Amino acid sequence: MTKTSFGGHPFLLGFEQLERLVERTAKTAADGYPPYNIERLGEHDYRITLAVAGFREAELQITVEDRQLVVRGRQDEAGDSRVFLHRGIAARQFQRSFVLADGVEVAGARLENGLLHVDLRRSIPEPVVQTIRIHSA
Numbered sequence: 530m531t532k533t534s535f536g537g538h539p540f541l542l543g544f545e546q547l548e549r550l551v552e553r554t555a556k557t558a559a560d561g562y563p564p565y566n567i568e569r570l571g572e573h574d575y576r577i578t579l580a581v582a583g584f585r586e587a588e589l590q591i592t593v594e595d596r597q598l599v600v601r602g603r604q605d606e607a608g609d610s611r612v613f614l615h616r617g618i619a620a621r622q623f624q625r626s627f628v629l630a631d632g633v634e635v636a637g638a639r640l641e642n643g644l645l646h647v648d649l650r651r652s653i654p655e656p657v658v659q660t661i662r663i664h665s666a
Contacts, residue, residue, distance in 0.1 A: 562623055563602070574636075575649040577627060582643035583618065589645060591638055598627040598635065600645065 565579045581589060581602055590601045603622040629649070636648040 562621070563625065565625065570648075573651040573653065575633075575651070577647045577649065579625060579645045579647075580643065581640070581645045584640075584645075586640050589640065591635070591647060593629065593635060596629050596631070598629055598647065598649075600625045600627075600647065 563579050563581055565577060568576045568578070570576055577598070579600060584602050584604060588602055588604050590603075592599050592601075601622070601624045630651070632654065633649050633651045636650040638645065638647045640646075
């Protein structure tokens with residue numbers, strides 16, 4: 530029995546990138562740090578909230594790379610002269626990725642009470658009807 534790939538189905542012309550997208554999403558880190566929520570705020574508005582307690586705004590970076598929202602955090606411990614008897618609060622770097630659908634854009638981000646809110650908005654394109662002329666040979 531031959532396994533047909535998702536992007537190779539004859540009715541899905543031009544959707545090869547969808548299969549790559551599914552593979553890329555499956556490869557994202559299974560690490561649970563930092564924890565996050567995804568909320569639907571309205572018909573076209575979403576919010577991703579990450580728990581980034583202990584991180585300053587300057588230690589966080591948000592980028593969109595090839596339809597992938599990437600949130601990175603790196604705490605700078607240089608010059609820290611504290612001596613810990615017990616260290617239970619991890620000061621570690623992280624990278625959390627989210628794949629964005631076409632038409633989804635980052636509307637803004639804010640850091641509030643240890644939570645990083647990244648607001649997303651989906652723009653709905655106008656439907657386009659195109660008539661194709663048939664030429665005789």
